[in-house]
Amino acid sequence: MNRSALLALLSAVETGATTAEAAAGELAEALVRMPFEDIGHARIDHHRALRHGLPEVIFAAGKTPRQTTEIFARMAASGADVLATRADAETVASVLNAVPAAQHHATARALTLRQSPPAEPRGHIAILCAGTSDLPAAEEAAVTAELFGAAVTRLYDVGVAGVHRLLAVREQLAAAHVVIVCAGMEGALPSVVGGLVGVPVIAVPTSVGYGASFGGATALLGMLNSCSPNVTVVNIDNGFGAAYSATLIARAAHRD
Secondary structure, eight states: OOHHHHHHHHHHHHHTSSOHHHHHHHHHHHHTTOSOEEOSSOEEOTTHHHHHSSOOOEEOTTSOHHHHHHHHHHHHHTTOOEEEESOOHHHHHHHHHHOTTOEEETTTTEEEEOOSOOOOOOSEEEEEESSGGGHHHHHHHHHHHHHTTOEEEEEESOOGGGHHHHHTTHHHHHTOSEEEEEEOTTOOHHHHHHTTOSSOEEEEEOSOSSGGGGGGHHHHHHHHTOSOTTEEEOOTTOHHHHHHHHHHHHHHHHHO
């Protein structure tokens, strides 16, 4: 049972649509699988959304297509929203065959399934990338944040080599509760953005650049040494991790 299902059940009891006894029966059945469901190669944490407010996410890289598909299908059967990141073509085909309602996001290399009822966005996240080559990380962040219920504004190809492009979107930046910035090369963009906004900036170094970029290590070190004090940094290409934290920040800001 996920958070949405639990709230719906409690609401049904409150309005008299179901009895407390019937609700207790549903909870007892759900508790059989809590806090996890053991399927041999994985222990699925169905309880995580109740603890964290966000469901468990499948990291498909390193898993076989069959493993990812089984986890995805079991999570879908629980009624939760489902996200799988870093899915290759074979995994995508396998999951879509098993769960046709799932959606493939090619640039983000992700699969999603939305099952929660429509709701107003909780918080606003602006996602920037320096160049088109940074789109995989940026889109991974955008797809993640949108599935988790945030409003997302995409502001792409606004790198420091043409800083006027960034200055042209200052009003959109000012409307966000938190900003995610994806950049490779020397990783300068988050520092510039941090100097323009009064909200948290989460920097995502990307593995984009020529030899001395060292697969994103140069951008990572540059971002860690940012002189903008509102900049924090996640691991190389970790758009998902940036979006997860940004979603929690945006939710808290939205409540305030």
